Amino acid sequence: MRERAAWMGLLLLGAMVAVGLSVGNQHFLTLTIQTMILATLATSWNILGGFAGQISLGHSAFFGLGALITRELWLGGQAFPLAVMTAVIVTALAAFVVGIPMLRFRDIYFAIGTLALGVAVYITAGNLWPGISSLPAEVLRSYDFTGPYFFALGALVAAVCVSVWLERSRLGLGMMTVREDEEAAKATGVDVFSHKLAAFVISAAVATLAGSAFAYFSVSYYPNFAFSVIWTFEAVLVVFIGGIGTLAGPLLGSIFFILGRDLMPTDVDEFQVVFFGLLFIVVVLLFPGGLSQAAGRLLGRAGERSTATDRPTAARGRS
Amino acid sequence: MSQLIAQSIVSGVLLGGVYGLVALGLALSFGVLRVLNVAHGELLMLGGYLAFFAFREWGLDPFVSLPLVFVVMFGFGVLLYLCLFRFVTRTETHTRIKNSLLVSFGLALVLQALAVRFFTADERTISTAYSSEAFTIWSIRVPMVRLAGLVVAIVAAFVLEWVLHRTRFGKALRATSEDWTRAALTGIDVRRIYQIAFAVSAALAAIAGSMVSLGYSVSPSIGLGWTLKALIVVVLAGLGSMRGIVVAGVALGLVESLSSVWIGGQYREVTALVLFLIVLSFRPLGFFGRAAGA
Amino acid sequence: MLEVEGLEVAYGDLQVVWGVSFRVDRDSIVAILGPNGAGKTTTLLAVMGLLPAKAGSVRFEGEELIGLPTHQIVDRGVVMIPEERAAFQSLTVAENLEVGAYTPRARAEYEETLAEVYEIFPRLAERRKQSAATLSGGERQMLAIGKALMARPRLLILDEPSLGLAPIVVEDIFGVIRRIRDRGVSVLMVEQHVEMALEVADHAYILEMGAIVAQGTGMELEADPRVQEAYLSL
Numbered sequence: 148m149r150e151r152a153a154w155m156g157l158l159l160l161g162a163m164v165a166v167g168l169s170v171g172n173q174h175f176l177t178l179t180i181q182t183m184i185l186a187t188l189a190t191s192w193n194i195l196g197g198f199a200g201q202i203s204l205g206h207s208a209f210f211g212l213g214a215l216i217t218r219e220l221w222l223g224g225q226a227f228p229l230a231v232m233t234a235v236i237v238t239a240l241a242a243f244v245v246g247i248p249m250l251r252f253r254d255i256y257f258a259i260g261t262l263a264l265g266v267a268v269y270i271t272a273g274n275l276w277p278g279i280s281s282l283p284a285e286v287l288r289s290y291d292f293t294g295p296y297f298f299a300l301g302a303l304v305a306a307v308c309v310s311v312w313l314e315r316s317r318l319g320l321g322m323m324t325v326r327e328d329e330e331a332a333k334a335t336g337v338d339v340f341s342h343k344l345a346a347f348v349i350s351a352a353v354a355t356l357a358g359s360a361f362a363y364f365s366v367s368y369y370p371n372f373a374f375s376v377i378w379t380f381e382a383v384l385v386v387f388i389g390g391i392g393t394l395a396g397p398l399l400g401s402i403f404f405i406l407g408r409d410l411m412p413t414d415v416d417e418f419q420v421v422f423f424g425l426l427f428i429v430v431v432l433l434f435p436g437g438l439s440q441a442a443g444r445l446l447g448r449a450g451e452r453s454t455a456t457d458r459p460t461a462a463r464g465r466s
Numbered sequence: 467m468s469q470l471i472a473q474s475i476v477s478g479v480l481l482g483g484v485y486g487l488v489a490l491g492l493a494l495s496f497g498v499l500r501v502l503n504v505a506h507g508e509l510l511m512l513g514g515y516l517a518f519f520a521f522r523e524w525g526l527d528p529f530v531s532l533p534l535v536f537v538v539m540f541g542f543g544v545l546l547y548l549c550l551f552r553f554v555t556r557t558e559t560h561t562r563i564k565n566s567l568l569v570s571f572g573l574a575l576v577l578q579a580l581a582v583r584f585f586t587a588d589e590r591t592i593s594t595a596y597s598s599e600a601f602t603i604w605s606i607r608v609p610m611v612r613l614a615g616l617v618v619a620i621v622a623a624f625v626l627e628w629v630l631h632r633t634r635f636g637k638a639l640r641a642t643s644e645d646w647t648r649a650a651l652t653g654i655d656v657r658r659i660y661q662i663a664f665a666v667s668a669a670l671a672a673i674a675g676s677m678v679s680l681g682y683s684v685s686p687s688i689g690l691g692w693t694l695k696a697l698i699v700v701v702l703a704g705l706g707s708m709r710g711i712v713v714a715g716v717a718l719g720l721v722e723s724l725s726s727v728w729i730g731g732q733y734r735e736v737t738a739l740v741l742f743l744i745v746l747s748f749r750p751l752g753f754f755g756r757a758a759g760a
Numbered sequence: 761m762l763e764v765e766g767l768e769v770a771y772g773d774l775q776v777v778w779g780v781s782f783r784v785d786r787d788s789i790v791a792i793l794g795p796n797g798a799g800k801t802t803t804l805l806a807v808m809g810l811l812p813a814k815a816g817s818v819r820f821e822g823e824e825l826i827g828l829p830t831h832q833i834v835d836r837g838v839v840m841i842p843e844e845r846a847a848f849q850s851l852t853v854a855e856n857l858e859v860g861a862y863t864p865r866a867r868a869e870y871e872e873t874l875a876e877v878y879e880i881f882p883r884l885a886e887r888r889k890q891s892a893a894t895l896s897g898g899e900r901q902m903l904a905i906g907k908a909l910m911a912r913p914r915l916l917i918l919d920e921p922s923l924g925l926a927p928i929v930v931e932d933i934f935g936v937i938r939r940i941r942d943r944g945v946s947v948l949m950v951e952q953h954v955e956m957a958l959e960v961a962d963h964a965y966i967l968e969m970g971a972i973v974a975q976g977t978g979m980e981l982e983a984d985p986r987v988q989e990a991y992l993s994l
């Protein structure tokens with residue numbers, strides 16, 4: 148059932164692609180690519196945050212690492228697909244190594260810990276690669292949106308496929324058991340730590356794809372920009388607004404976010420942030436199912452899954 | 467070289483005092499409400515601007531405006547509690563902390579954007595007639611306006627400890643932070659305690675902001691950095707004692723400034739964050755070993 | 761004095777109390793007995809306003825308590841000692857007693873009440889500077905009761921006061937409960953020590969699966985063959 152919503156989201160994107168390419172409207176193309184990059188990143192965050200229930204605030208580190216490695220190798224003369232593959236492998240390894248200590252932290256301590264890690268990596272990246280990274284003239288001459296376009300689309304499809312697979316596999320099921328109740332999961336024989344670690348590594352690998360797409364698409368940027376906490380924030384924002392723990396949530400949220408931002412008055416930039424910030428708060432407090440739940444209701448389906456994040460609870464305090 | 471080290475020790479201690487001051491407020495809201503307010507740094511930022519504009523527009527000296535900043539941001543804290551955090555505290559502890567993290571994260575984005583809109587992205591510093599004054603011991607410069615930050619932190623810690631241990635309200639507050647259900651059964655109006663504790667937490671952040679805009683500088687984007695500092699300090703010190711928090715703040719300031727001497731200035735933040743991760747890994751389940759103020 | 765009628769309570773979708781009714785008369789000791797998970801604690805928490813009632817009413821001296829916040833219910837004179845370690849560990853004995861008298865009504869009589877409590881529990885007076893965390897199990901229960909008395913209750917509610925205590929200490933606690941009643945405080949208690957509870961109780965209710973299945977005076981219930989079989993003849 149809920150897969151249908153996800154495929155509808157993809158279809159919508161596909162339509163955007165078709166329209167964008169046929170019309171050749173640069174602005175529309177840019178928006179679509181941005182949407183797909185964000186949707187890929189959000190989907191990757193959702194694997195860790197939505198499926199396994201681990202709220203990470205350091206996700207930008209993997210996006211940034213993916214962008215950095217891809218860009219350096221690619222501009223250094225490697226074939227682009229090879230650069231991407233290397234980036235995915237290196238980032239997944241890094242996630243594995245970092246995940247072992249980080250995942251010992253539980254709940255918000257994990258959130259705080261990953262935030263600290265993300266900020267530390269961001270500062271370090273800025274120190275090590277202070278110069279701006281621009282596409283060289285010969286690449287720029289032949290640059291058009293087609294390549295990034297299809298790569299971003301491929302990355303997104305891959306991200307959704309991984310999510311669909313996880314939803315159906317034992318591994319994904321185990322992650323959701325961990326999300327609902329670690330102790331209970333342990334009691335039923337689920338290896339909590341390795342499920343968390345698997346979610347962490349898979350999530351990082353998929354985030355790398357988003358980073359690669361960003362590296363492919365961007366003409367010039369400071370390397371540390373890809374490590375900026377903003378990426379984490381946007382992913383978290385989009386996942387919650389769309390509906391955490393669902394397949395469609397990250398897609399709907401990204402479309403809504405990028406298009407919404409574009410449609411808003413541009414003379415007051417801050418207005419967009421205020422709007423999405425408030426919307427995010429409202430979603431967390433009142434609509435823990437996000438847009439996809441609202442959409443599901445509109446389509447006459449009963450609410451999808453409730454999130455791990457909110458549930459009316461008895462006033463019986465245990466502290 | 468030793469001259470340089472001595473000088474950076476002094477700067478580190480002075481800055482660390484402000485870290486402690488920011489962390490006091492965070493420990494209060496975290497300890498009592500079990501609410502992790504990652505917009506704490508943004509409250510500091512607002513307090514800093516308040517002091518700055520009070521100085522620029524009305525010529526109010528930042529020390530004169532300190533009570534004003536406290537009261538205004540106390541009111542703002544009440545408002546935030548009533549509009550946002552009240553709803554968060556309706557859920558049980560586990561959900562509560564997670565939701566408070568998310569809600570305050572949204573709040574941080576909003577406050578920062580509004581600050582850019584209304585105050586511009588420029589860095590601001592209050593420059594009073596005495597801003598450049600300093601005294602010198604053994605040829606180490608101690609700037610007065612920065613010393614003030616440390617002094618305010620120490621005073622705030624002692625006042626808080628006095629309230630927590632010597633007043634009936636403070637005892638009720640400690641009781642609530644230990645177990646709100648039992649506190650309610652004792653006849654304590656838990657929501658009122660929450661409201662006041664949160665408001666004081668906001669006001670403390672704002673006071674720290676005053677000191678930051680006097681001794682250092684404020685801009686709309688400083689929030690996250692200060693929130694992280696406060697978190698680091700609270701993790702280092704635990705929620706046990708207010709004095710301990712100021713001491714931990716000073717320690718963090720020291721470590722940072724020494725690391726910038728030895729490793730390089732661009733890594734001082736990274737050192738602090740790594741130190742934080744190391745300390746956290748010794749307390750993977752967090753810092754609720756003891757209740758606030760106990 | 762307390763009249764509960766048709767009380768229903770649920771945790772989310774899971775209803776655990778199904779139309780419970782009982783009453784506590786002035787100057788009496790009433791016991792609610794029943795197996796684990798019957799919904800006894802849930803009932804008490806709903807009376808105290810800590811859990812929302814789905815249906816029913818809770819009247820104290822004619823006034824409806826449902827809808828009042830807990831601290832106001834305490835201010836009316838209904839004070840509950842929750843299960844296990846009801847005192848605050850991070851406070852000293854004296855501080856516990858001080859916050860015990862938090863409501864305005866109790867605060868006005870703080871000095872006299874404190875003297876009374878120290879008279880009932882001289883042990884607490886000896887340990888007043890000590891942290892509550894350092895007390896023994898029995899002392900802790902004394903502190904919990906003393907703290908509740910500081911609130912000047914007219915109805916004292918106790919949830920399993922004997923839980924985890926040695927038999928002699930349990931005797932003491934029941935003795936204290938009698939003394940409290942004799943001072944004009946009505947008592948409602950939930951107990952697992954059925955025999956002893958029936959001995960002190962003027963009236964008792966048996967709660968099973970969220971519903972009252974039997975009631976009567978202590979002696980009537982002691983004589984009831986069903987009660988004997990289920991609770992007494994182990």
Ligand SMILES: Nc1ncnc2c1ncn2[C@@H]1O[C@H](COP(=O)(O)OP(=O)(O)OP(=O)(O)O)[C@@H](O)[C@H]1O
Nearest residue numbers: 461463771774776795796797798799800801802803
């Ligand atoms: N916070 C909660 N959320 C969901 N269900 C709960 C909660 N607390 C209790 N329950 C359930 O409600 C039922 C009644 O519990 P309650 O604690 O009221 O029983 P009790 O009679 O006090 O038992 P005991 O003698 O063990 O204290 C039990 O089945 C229990 O599992």
Ligand SMILES: [Mg+2]
Nearest residue numbers: 800801802843
């Ligand atoms: Mg019980």
